[in-house]
Amino acid sequence: MVFGDGDGELFQRFTVSLDIIGHELTHGVTEDEAALMYVNQSGALNESVSDVFGSLVKQHALGQTAEQADWLIGNGLLTDAVQGVALRSMKDPGTAYDDPVLGDDIQPGHMSKYVKMTGDNGGVHINSG
Numbered sequence: 832m833v834f835g836d837g838d839g840e841l842f843q844r845f846t847v848s849l850d851i852i853g854h855e856l857t858h859g860v861t862e863d864e865a866a867l868m869y870v871n872q873s874g875a876l877n878e879s880v881s882d883v884f885g886s887l888v889k890q891h892a893l894g895q896t897a898e899q900a901d902w903l904i905g906n907g908l909l910t911d912a913v914q915g916v917a918l919r920s921m922k923d924p925g926t927a928y929d930d931p932v933l934g935d936d937i938q939p940g941h942m943s944k945y946v947k948m949t950g951d952n953g954g955v956h957i958n959s960g
């Protein structure tokens with residue numbers, strides 16, 4: 832696996848968040864065990880499974896219950912220059928950031944708001960919430 836060093840302006844090094852490491856390791860398991868195609872809805876499910884297990888890794892390391900967890904993916908990854916707390920929020924999708932450079936977090940919190948798009952492999956990171 833390769834993790835980015837971040838640009839130091841918007842992003843810290845991507846290993847700063849344990850949930851991101853857990854997220855990426857889960858992709859290896861999902862790819863081998865579930866074979867969810869990494870596109871559209873199956874790709875969004877693939878991303879969602881990685882977010883869940885990434886958060887569970889962090890919760891286990893911190894000795895947290897589900898109620899105590901922040902359910903944020905990438906908390907600590909964004910620099911102080913960014914108006915946001917993480918890459919994604921599993922407890923409140925669409926609220927992780929709202930920044931002039933990064934834009935708004937458009938992740939829908941309900942299937943009725945599913946975003947059909949061609950970029951991001953059909954929105955795998957957008958619709959994973």
Ligand SMILES: [Zn+2]
Nearest residue numbers: 854858878881
């Ligand atoms: Zn992923």
